[in-house]
Amino acid sequence: MTDDVVGVVCQELEALGITFELTRRGAIRADLSGEQSSPDRAIVSHLDTLGAMVKSIGDNGRLEVVPIGHWSARFAEGARVTIFGDEGLQHRGTLLPLKASGHTFSDAVDGQPGEWTNLELRIDARTSTRAQTQALDIQVGDIISIDPNFERTPNGFINSRHLDDKAGVATMLAAARAVTQMHLELPIDCHLLFTISEEVGVGASHILHGDVAELVSIDNGTIAPGQNTSEYGVTVSMQDSSGPFDWHLTRHLLQLCRENAIEHSRDVFRYYRSDAAAALEAGNDIRTALLCFAVDASHGYERTHIDSLQALGGLLVHYMRSEPLFKRDTDRLGPVGDLPVT
8 A cells, every 4th residue: 555655755756857657566766867877776765664454353343463564563552553444444543452451451461472463453433343343344454554653853853653764765855856956967877766565575676677787775774782873874784684785885885974974884684674685686686785774663663863864865965976886897897808897
C-alpha cells in the first residue's frame, strides 16, 4: 500500500522540475542530467515502512496480526493503528498484549513474552464477537498501518516511527532541490531511485538502469552500544549482513567528508541489509555503498537529529558533483588492450 506516498514524492519531483517515471510495480526512477549520460550513478532510498496484517478474527471480535517487514512485537505494544479494508473502509484500533490490564492480571502483565502471537488488535467499534467484526467488512489479509506519532523538538531532535526510511527520502529530495535550484553541474547522470519493498527484502533489485555503475543506498544507522554511528553526522557503512561494501566507493565517500568538513563516522552492522544488497543479489555489476543518518531505537519509536540529516544531504550533493570512479580508474590505469576499463 505505497500508492499514496509514491504520489507525494512524485508531486515533490514535479515541483522541482525533475523528470521521472514509474516502474511497473510503482517504484520511482527520477533523473538528474549530467555532462555524460553513460555510465552513470544512482542514489536509492525506500518509501515502504513496517506494518502489519490481519491473520485471523478471534471469538472475542479482536484481531490476531502478523508483521509486514521485520520488527519486534515489543515495539508494537500500545501502538495506535488503522485497518484498511478492500473497499476503502478504515477502522481505528490499538495493538495490545493479551494481558493488557494491570488491575486484572497484576504482575502477569510484566511476564508476557514479546511475541506477535501474544498481541491482539482492539478495534474502536462496537464488536465483541467474530460475527460483529466480520460485519464491519474486516477480513483476513487486511493491511494495518502504524501511527508515526511525529514530533520535532526546538533543539533539533525528530521523533517518529518510520524515520527508516522516510527521513532518508526527505534528505534525498533536499539534496535534489539544492542541485536544481542552485543549477549545479553534474559530471554524469544521477538517478534518484525510490523503492517500495525494501523492508521485505526486494529493495533495488527491480529498478536499476543497465548503465548504473555506482549505487549509493540511503538508510538508517543505529545508535546503540557497540555501534559507531555518528548521532549528529553521517555514517559510512563499511559492511552489513550481506558483506562489505565496495572498497573504492566507500573510501571515495569518506574522502568527500574529509575534504568538505562533514561530520562523519564509519560503522559495521551485523543484523542489517539495505536496497544495495538486493541489487547485487539480482546480478547487477555495480559498485555499492551505504550512507546512514542516525536513528536511535530502529524499527521502534525512532529518533534522529536534523544535524545528521543535513550532514547526509551535504555529502549527497558533493557526491553527485564528484567525478565517477570509472573515470578515475581509466585515468589511472589507461587502456587495457582494446577493452574499455569500466
